Amino acid sequence: MRLLPIVKCRPGMKLAKKIFSQDGLVLLGENIELTERLLSRLEQCGIQYVYIADSRTEDIVLPSLISEETMQHALKDVRKNFRAMMDRPKREKGITYPYIAQPFKQLMNQIIDDLSGHQDAMIMLLDMGSVDHYLYQHSLNVCVYTMLLGMAYGYSRDELATLGMGALLHDIGKTQISIDVLKKPGSLSREEFESMKLHTRIGYELLKDEPNMPLLVAHCALQHHERIDGSGYPRGIKGNEIHDYAKWVGLVDSYDAMTTNRIYSDPILPHHAIERLYAGSGTLYEQRMLQLFRDKVAIYPIGISVKLQTGEEGVVSDINHSYPHRPVVRVLYNEAGEELRTPYEIDLSKRLTMMIVGVNDDIREAQQVAGV
Numbered sequence: 359m360r361l362l363p364i365v366k367c368r369p370g371m372k373l374a375k376k377i378f379s380q381d382g383l384v385l386l387g388e389n390i391e392l393t394e395r396l397l398s399r400l401e402q403c404g405i406q407y408v409y410i411a412d413s414r415t416e417d418i419v420l421p422s423l424i425s426e427e428t429m430q431h432a433l434k435d436v437r438k439n440f441r442a443m444m445d446r447p448k449r450e451k452g453i454t455y456p457y458i459a460q461p462f463k464q465l466m467n468q469i470i471d472d473l474s475g476h477q478d479a480m481i482m483l484l485d486m487g488s489v490d491h492y493l494y495q496h497s498l499n500v501c502v503y504t505m506l507l508g509m510a511y512g513y514s515r516d517e518l519a520t521l522g523m524g525a526l527l528h529d530i531g532k533t534q535i536s537i538d539v540l541k542k543p544g545s546l547s548r549e550e551f552e553s554m555k556l557h558t559r560i561g562y563e564l565l566k567d568e569p570n571m572p573l574l575v576a577h578c579a580l581q582h583h584e585r586i587d588g589s590g591y592p593r594g595i596k597g598n599e600i601h602d603y604a605k606w607v608g609l610v611d612s613y614d615a616m617t618t619n620r621i622y623s624d625p626i627l628p629h630h631a632i633e634r635l636y637a638g639s640g641t642l643y644e645q646r647m648l649q650l651f652r653d654k655v656a657i658y659p660i661g662i663s664v665k666l667q668t669g670e671e672g673v674v675s676d677i678n679h680s681y682p683h684r685p686v687v688r689v690l691y692n693e694a695g696e697e698l699r700t701p702y703e704i705d706l707s708k709r710l711t712m713m714i715v716g717v718n719d720d721i722r723e724a725q726q727v728a729g730v
């Protein structure tokens with residue numbers, strides 16, 4: 359199977375994986391044949407990528423880190439509870455709202471169970487499989503990445519559950535920030551940036567008194583923008599004053615923000631994001647954490663479309679565990695952009711002069727054409 363931008367999908371293509379709605383319900387099942395009508399409906403739902411069954415890539419199978427059941431559970435819980443948080447200030451005093459610690463603890467246990475079966479797995483962001491409201495999707499991405507790193511680091515089950523909740527809820531304070539600031543295209547004014555920074559303190563306030571919520575979860579919200587040289591916010595604390603959990607969350611948060619399509623900046627290529635993080639090694643981020651991140655994250659996950667500097671385009675078909683940033687690429691389009699009937703593979707760990715210059719960039723080109 360391969361991951362294809364929705365704008366490149368054509369009627370007659372078949373889905374290789376289920377598509378979930380924002381509520382975690384199955385929108386379309388496997389093997390469904392796409393029609394014009396279904397494609398436009400998926401686009402209306404904000405779905406940008408789908409997994410397509412393709413005879414040239416049918417042997418490419420994505421190892422599922424998280425079961426469909428967990429995925430559905432996660433999407434549903436995150437949406438429901440984040441919405442409850444958003445609505446909270448509007449509620450009248452004395453009316454109870456759903457407590458979030460208990461459902462999220464259950465969710466963390468479910469995720470740990472799923473991940474425990476894949477301890478050697480590389481982290482593959484796209485395995486999450488659904489495009490959703492930025493805050494929900496970003497929170498889930500950061501949660502799964504951070505938990506896998508925490509597992510590789512050797513945290514216990516209880517520690518992982520707390521770390522995972524800290525990662526899932528790190529930006530919960532954004533539910534109280536003006537949507538105009540959150541969604542503003544372009545850079546923020548000084549005042550707007552100051553109000554954006556408040557999401558850390560607000561998150562802490564929201565979480566610290568939450569029944570059954572470990573206080574460390576609130577500290578992840580408060581400290582995830584702090585940096586070890588003291589250049590972060592809100593308090594400018596340094597080194598060991600920042601809890602390790604908040605450092606993990608801060609690192610993964612920065613990576614996800616750089617590589618995801620955002621309103622105010624274009625995403626950058628995963629290996630450039632790693633380089634940018636490394637530029638802050640020992641000043642912004644802990645070196646030992648960066649190293650583990652680089653070794654454990656499959657920055658080009660299996661199934662993703664990539665473009666090489668020669669103009670050849672294809673799909674990542676395998677990961678080199680010793681060089682996760684130099685995967686094996688199955689070329690499906692030649693330099694002239696012609697579709698190949700018989701694809702061939704290039705192992706980037708052996709062909710060091712070959713470079714990836716684009717990831718799913720067909721969608722960006724298509725969006726530009728459409729004026730989006």
Ligand SMILES: [Fe+2]
Pocket residue numbers: 528529557582583611
């Ligand atoms: Fe944040």
